[in-house]
Amino acid sequence: MAPRPSTPVEIGLTAAIVAMRGDAPQILVAASGPTEGIGLPTGPFDPVVHRTFELALRTFVAEQTALTVGYVEQLYTFGDRGRHARAGDRDPHVVSVGYLALTRLPENGKTLAAAGASFEPWYRFFPWEDWRGGRPALLDKSILPALSDWAKATSRASAGGVPRRERLRQAFGSEGFPWDEERALDRYELLYEAGLVEEARRDGREAAQKRGKLAPFGEAMPLDHRRILATAIARLRAKMKYRPVVFELMPPEFTLTDLQRTVEAIAGRHLHKQNFRRLVEGTQLVEPTGDTSTATGGRPAALYRFRREVLAERPSAGLRFGVR
Numbered sequence: 001m002a003p004r005p006s007t008p009v010e011i012g013l014t015a016a017i018v019a020m021r022g023d024a025p026q027i028l029v030a031a032s033g034p035t036e037g038i039g040l041p042t043g044p045f046d047p048v049v050h051r052t053f054e055l056a057l058r059t060f061v062a063e064q065t066a067l068t069v070g071y072v073e074q075l076y077t078f079g080d081r082g083r084h085a086r087a088g089d090r091d092p093h094v095v096s097v098g099y100l101a102l103t104r105l106p107e108n109g110k111t112l113a114a115a116g117a118s119f120e121p122w123y124r125f126f127p128w129e130d131w132r133g134g135r136p137a138l139l140d141k142s143i144l145p146a147l148s149d150w151a152k153a154t155s156r157a158s159a160g161g162v163p164r165r166e167r168l169r170q171a172f173g174s175e176g177f178p179w180d181e182e183r184a185l186d187r188y189e190l191l192y193e194a195g196l197v198e199e200a201r202r203d204g205r206e207a208a209q210k211r212g213k214l215a216p217f218g219e220a221m222p223l224d225h226r227r228i229l230a231t232a233i234a235r236l237r238a239k240m241k242y243r244p245v246v247f248e249l250m251p252p253e254f255t256l257t258d259l260q261r262t263v264e265a266i267a268g269r270h271l272h273k274q275n276f277r278r279l280v281e282g283t284q285l286v287e288p289t290g291d292t293s294t295a296t297g298g299r300p301a302a303l304y305r306f307r308r309e310v311l312a313e314r315p316s317a318g319l320r321f322g323v324r
Helices: 053-065 110-114 137-152 162-170 181-193 200-202 205-213 226-237 245-249 256-267 273-283
Strands: 008-023 024-033 037-039 042-044 071-078 093-102 118-123 288-291 300-307
Touching: 008 118, 008 200, 008 226, 008 245, 024 053, 024 071, 024 300, 042 053, 053 071, 071 226, 093 110, 093 226, 093 245, 110 118, 137 181, 162 181, 181 200, 181 226, 200 205, 205 226, 245 256, 256 273, 256 300
Parallel strands: 008 093
Antiparallel strands: 008 024, 008 042, 024 037, 024 118, 071 093, 288 300
């Protein structure tokens, strides 16, 4: 038997860098090419130049966006064939290592602009994930009918043997199932598999080719970037319930209302004000500074700061608000 030709493999590092602007979660994007639109900062790992993945990530993020990131954690390794490839493509196969990074908006936005980067609302790419104004109309008008037709088209199980209809119920909270904000990736994967997002058509997926022109279910991103962003959203929503990562997005001093709005913005849903305040007080994650803020123009609000020593006091310190 003749030896099979080997396919070269490259390792790319892609960063989902999150910040807050008011009550809107922002994601750092950069122009990815003349026709591909905006994507996440990404760059190749060079084992000769870079000692670790994380150092390489921090280096090219600084080079591409002039931004220094703080908290960084690895998300997942994405290496599916076909989601990057083109017909007849002989280029190296890219294995992308996704990262979640948290930072605060830079005081001088001109530096980002000069580097061709900007922060954009992450709900621009996932409009069905924001429930703060009520159940998104897009779900019942377009997404769920299309997914229901797709689920009914076959009784064949998929994704680990789970029937399509059951996956739809669990991911999108249909047929009596509750909406779980942590399933952001599951929802995007269903839309991709059903051929309902532009990335599926671009990748030549059969389900998308059969549909023809697609409805704009959120703005598309190049390569697997929207999949990586969905992974980052799901990870951050879950992690802030058991680790105090949300404070990486807060200023040094803040009101409890500021903190609640930030948590709600990330989770994509409203929380009961008094229950949230009792939760924060019970976790002892914050302490009063003794100062107040009159930024809202109303009654002065007490200012708080994060008790960073809580990280040494107990291993699991987060805001354990429940799901619907």
